């Protein structure tokens with residue numbers, strides 16, 4: 884989980900499950916933020932065209948997780964979308 888220190892702005896990836904996180908940069912302590920949960924449901928917009936309410940495919944584009952609609956998936960497969 885990426886956290887940002889509220890004291891010095893230092894950003895890092897922590898695996899800490901402690902309720903208090905200690906910044907490795909300034910050693911300031913702050914409470915663990917709530918995890919960012921993203922629910923995937925039928926109103927999730929397509930990552931590429933932003934359309935909602937379509938059929939989705941979870942895939943990886945250049946190694947990054949993405950959710951795209953059927954139309955965009957076809958375009959990617961045809962090399963129309965980079």
Ligand SMILES: [Zn+2]
Pocket residue numbers: 888889890891892893906907908909910911
């Ligand atoms: Zn800090």
Ligand SMILES: [Zn+2]
Pocket residue numbers: 929930931932933934951952953954955956
């Ligand atoms: Zn799309």
